[in-house]
Amino acid sequence: MDFENAKAQMRKGVLEFCILSILSRGDAYATDILNTLKESELIVVEGTLYPLLTRQKNAGLLSYRWEESTQGPPRKYYALTEKGSEVLKELDASWRSLIEAVDSIVKK
Amino acid sequence: MKKTIQIHMGGRQFHIDEDAYQKLNHYLESLKRHFVAEGEAAKEILEDIEHRIAELLEKNLSENHQSVSIEDVNQTISILGKVEDFIYEESAAGGSIPEAGSYSRRDYRRLYRDEDSNYIGGVASGMAAYFDIDALWIRVAFIVLAFLHGVGILVYLILWVVVPKARTTAEKLQMRGVPVTLSSIRESVNAEYDKVKTGFSHIGDHNAIRQTRSAFENILRGLGLVFVAFFKFIIGAIGVTFLITGAIILAVLIMFILAFAGILGHFPVWNGFELPSLTHLFASTGHYYLLIIALVVLVIIPIVALIYWGIKILFNVQSRHPALRAFLLTTWILALVLFITVIILNASHFTMEARVAHTARIETKKWPRLYIDVQDNTVDKRITEYNVFDRTFLYSDHENALFTVPELAIGLSKDQGMYMGIEKYASNVVPNQSDEAMDRIYFQWEQKDSVVYINNYLTTRDEDFWMFGQVRLNLQIPEGQVVVLSERACELLDPDQRYRYCQDSMLTNKPAVMTPDGLRLLENQKSRSPRNK
Numbered sequence: 001m002d003f004e005n006a007k008a009q010m011r012k013g014v015l016e017f018c019i020l021s022i023l024s025r026g027d028a029y030a031t032d033i034l035n036t037l038k039e040s041e042l043i044v045v046e047g048t049l050y051p052l053l054t055r056q057k058n059a060g061l062l063s064y065r066w067e068e069s070t071q072g073p074p075r076k077y078y079a080l081t082e083k084g085s086e087v088l089k090e091l092d093a094s095w096r097s098l099i100e101a102v103d104s105i106v107k108k
Numbered sequence: 109m110k111k112t113i114q115i116h117m118g119g120r121q122f123h124i125d126e127d128a129y130q131k132l133n134h135y136l137e138s139l140k141r142h143f144v145a146e147g148e149a150a151k152e153i154l155e156d157i158e159h160r161i162a163e164l165l166e167k168n169l170s171e172n173h174q175s176v177s178i179e180d181v182n183q184t185i186s187i188l189g190k191v192e193d194f195i196y197e198e199s200a201a202g203g204s205i206p207e208a209g210s211y212s213r214r215d216y217r218r219l220y221r222d223e224d225s226n227y228i229g230g231v232a233s234g235m236a237a238y239f240d241i242d243a244l245w246i247r248v249a250f251i252v253l254a255f256l257h258g259v260g261i262l263v264y265l266i267l268w269v270v271v272p273k274a275r276t277t278a279e280k281l282q283m284r285g286v287p288v289t290l291s292s293i294r295e296s297v298n299a300e301y302d303k304v305k306t307g308f309s310h311i312g313d314h315n316a317i318r319q320t321r322s323a324f325e326n327i328l329r330g331l332g333l334v335f336v337a338f339f340k341f342i343i344g345a346i347g348v349t350f351l352i353t354g355a356i357i358l359a360v361l362i363m364f365i366l367a368f369a370g371i372l373g374h375f376p377v378w379n380g381f382e383l384p385s386l387t388h389l390f391a392s393t394g395h396y397y398l399l400i401i402a403l404v405v406l407v408i409i410p411i412v413a414l415i416y417w418g419i420k421i422l423f424n425v426q427s428r429h430p431a432l433r434a435f436l437l438t439t440w441i442l443a444l445v446l447f448i449t450v451i452i453l454n455a456s457h458f459t460m461e462a463r464v465a466h467t468a469r470i471e472t473k474k475w476p477r478l479y480i481d482v483q484d485n486t487v488d489k490r491i492t493e494y495n496v497f498d499r500t501f502l503y504s505d506h507e508n509a510l511f512t513v514p515e516l517a518i519g520l521s522k523d524q525g526m527y528m529g530i531e532k533y534a535s536n537v538v539p540n541q542s543d544e545a546m547d548r549i550y551f552q553w554e555q556k557d558s559v560v561y562i563n564n565y566l567t568t569r570d571e572d573f574w575m576f577g578q579v580r581l582n583l584q585i586p587e588g589q590v591v592v593l594s595e596r597a598c599e600l601l602d603p604d605q606r607y608r609y610c611q612d613s614m615l616t617n618k619p620a621v622m623t624p625d626g627l628r629l630l631e632n633q634k635s636r637s638p639r640n641k
Contacts, residue, residue: 034160038544
């Protein structure tokens, strides 16, 4: 059994949920999101985040705006759309019930 | 001093070393190829990544370090990750790829068409990548095969359709097998290290148990490996069988169809068996082409499917043609319906047997001795004899006509006159059209003075093949009439009479008189002939 693979699959499954979660606490630009995700070791290489962000944006879950920065060129700030918050709510609910279900088995 | 290049990226200006620039460029190119799969979004993703690269590079720059070095680029790449890393993370989620570090080079390889270095469809270069040989050899093989009845062209076209194009970088990598990258080496080393570590932790207290267990495990694993190898061999064998049988059936079928469609004309299929160009042979069905098309589709689609599965099994091809599959299935079902409909329609048309007879008088008054002879009506008609499935028939390509030998029977006339009864009969005639059908059976005889000439063949149009038209002649001879049967007339007699009259040339070319019991050799002739000698 390859546990690394199982872990990677779990990580990937919750990654999109986490992106929405991070943005629900306030608008952020890609590097903010990256730093949060890397701190919690959810992603290993940064390159995998960008296609996810673009996909979520194209699915209407996120929107973005350009904002001036003091440290360089304008940054792309992502924000949660209404649809995004709804999806997040659903994901959150199913995540919690999943945790409870798993806990009830694992901690028995 | 190193040569530096000025670039503009992610809204920032950089001075970058030449080697660093090369490396960065190469990296961006690889990303670009990888994200092709994302379609429209690819450009945006790349822009975002470029922004991040610029941000990371800028962080490393300082007063003493003003131009981007190759170390900076390497560091940035390691943060963002290589295409191979993306593939690993993405495939891990899909779960379709075997465990990292444990897969062999071969397992991970798939056959794709390589349109980066193609001449036509990239089939040859894709195969070259799969087999790890020079594409030239594959191309030569295709060209050589193309001269064998076009087999090469056919195989190429099938592969072109079946084998998907390598679109993303991931697929391009799979086409060549997984290259040895730092990350894949690291993974396999880690995996090995973990194994060894767990192994060591058991040594000591459980030493003996551990050893026996690992021995047992080894046997099991060995058996497993043998089983897997065996299974792979079986799968491969099935693939090869599908491929070969499919290809052979297809080739033979195409030859048959071409032969029947008259394209190849006289096509020698095998020893002594020839198919004539009988395009009109089936035309009497009225649906000849429909039937042929239905039949071709019915047979070709399963065979192509067979070859398709063979290729899939053999080369681990990922199919991307759900629409094609649905289309083929629908087409096949439609062809089946068409086929059955045509068969039923035609079967209902061919239910009748037809028969017509008429009698003509033969002049006997002036000629007490009549000669019965056969005239050849095939002179200068270029007829060929064909043998198909034990049935012999004569056919003229030139006139599209079939030639059949009539039957002759000799009987006693009911009155003093001599008559020629001509009976035409045919099977599989369309109802209400028997008169026309009878007219299409063409037969002639004639009386020239004392000689009655019978045509040695009746003719029908080739489109009336299935009618099996036949003519039976009833030669009615009055009692006491003297006739002479020629050798060839004897040959037309039905077997009974031929035995009775022509055995050992009994009556052949000799005057015979009609009696109530049949023909007899003329008495005085019998006594006279020895004297003449």
